[in-house]
Amino acid sequence: MSVAVVTDSTAGLTPEEAEKAGVTVVPLQLVIAGASYDDGVDPEATPEHLAEALREFRPVSTSRPSPQVVLETYEDLAETGVEAIVSVHLSSQLSATYESAQLATRRCSIPVVPVDTRQIGAATGYAALAAARAAALGAPVEEVAEVARRQAERITSLFYVDTLEYLRRGGRVGAVGALVGSALAVKPILQVEDGRIVTLEKVRTSVRAIARLEELAMKAAHGEAVDAVDVTVCHLANPEGAERLAAGLSARLGSLLHGEDVAVQEVGAVLGAHVGPGLLGVVVAPRL
Structure with a gap:
C-alpha cells in the first residue's frame, strides 16, 4: 500500500526538506490587519514580516486551514495513486488544525489516519519525518501513524x-x-x-x-x-x-x-x- 504523509506549516519543514522526505505541507493562515496569508507560502507570511508587524503593533492573529482545504490536499494525493494518508499535526490543545484533519478524513475517498502529536514546531516536524521514513520502507498506514505518535511522545x-x-x-x-x-x-x-x-x-x-x-x-x-x-x-x-x-x-x-x-x-x-x-x-x- 502506498502511504503518504501530510503535516502542517507549523512543523517548520523547509520546502526542500518536505520534498526530499515526501511530506506534503498544508499551510495555516497568518492574519495581519485583516489580510490573510498562507504561512510559509505568501511573501507576507514570513518571520521577518511578522516581527515587523508585531513591533509596529499592527493586529496579528492566526487561523487553521479549513477542513475543505485539508480535504483537497488529501484528494490531490489520492489522484496521484496514493492509497492511504497519515496526517501529522500540532497539538489539538493549541490549534484546531487537527480537528480540520479529522473532519476532512470523514469525507476523503481513501483512508486517512490523523495524528495529534501534542507537540509544536520542530517537534511536529520530527514526528512527520519519522512517519515519512516508515512509509518509504513500506510500512502499513497504522504502523506509519504509530511511528509518528511514538516519536512525538519521546520529544x-x-x-x-x-x-x-x-x-x-x-x-x-x-x-x-x-x-x-x-x-x-x-x-x-x-x-x-x-x-x-x-x-x-x-x-x-x-x-x-x-x-x-x-x-x-x-x-x-x-x-x-x-x-x-x-x-x-x-x-x-x-x-x-x-x-x-x-x-x-x-x-x-x-x-x-x-x-x-x-x-x-x-x-x-x-x-x-x-x-x-x-x-x-x-x-x-x-x-x-
Whole structure:
C-alpha cells in the first residue's frame, strides 16, 4: 500500500526538506490587519514580516486551514495513486488544525489516519519525518501513524520568550501569570507537556535562561536509553542567540549527534505570532 504523509506549516519543514522526505505541507493562515496569508507560502507570511508587524503593533492573529482545504490536499494525493494518508499535526490543545484533519478524513475517498502529536514546531516536524521514513520502507498506514505518535511522545520541547504577552493574547497562558511575569521581568522557561504550554522554571535574565535551556536540553538528551538524538534550536528574530546555543550544544552532545549538526531554525510566522520576537527554544528528539 502506498502511504503518504501530510503535516502542517507549523512543523517548520523547509520546502526542500518536505520534498526530499515526501511530506506534503498544508499551510495555516497568518492574519495581519485583516489580510490573510498562507504561512510559509505568501511573501507576507514570513518571520521577518511578522516581527515587523508585531513591533509596529499592527493586529496579528492566526487561523487553521479549513477542513475543505485539508480535504483537497488529501484528494490531490489520492489522484496521484496514493492509497492511504497519515496526517501529522500540532497539538489539538493549541490549534484546531487537527480537528480540520479529522473532519476532512470523514469525507476523503481513501483512508486517512490523523495524528495529534501534542507537540509544536520542530517537534511536529520530527514526528512527520519519522512517519515519512516508515512509509518509504513500506510500512502499513497504522504502523506509519504509530511511528509518528511514538516519536512525538519521546520529544522534549523547551523554550523561553522575552515576554508572555503574545502567548497571553492567544490564550496559550493565563493572564495573571503573564502580567506577573512582565512586572517582575521574569524570563520563564516553558515546556510542552501533554499538548499544552506550561511553565517549567523562572529565571531573572535572558543570559541565565539560555544557560538553563542548554542544561535542560543536555538532561533530556541523556535521559533516554538511545544512541543518538536529533536537536533543533528554534528562534524568532534572535539568530545570534540561537547560533550560540547551537554551538554550545554541538560541543557538549558530541557522539550523541552521530556526526549531525544541531539544526538552527527560525520558526514560521504562525508560531511566531504567539511567542513574539526574541523566542529561543530547543527540541530534543531521540531517534527511534
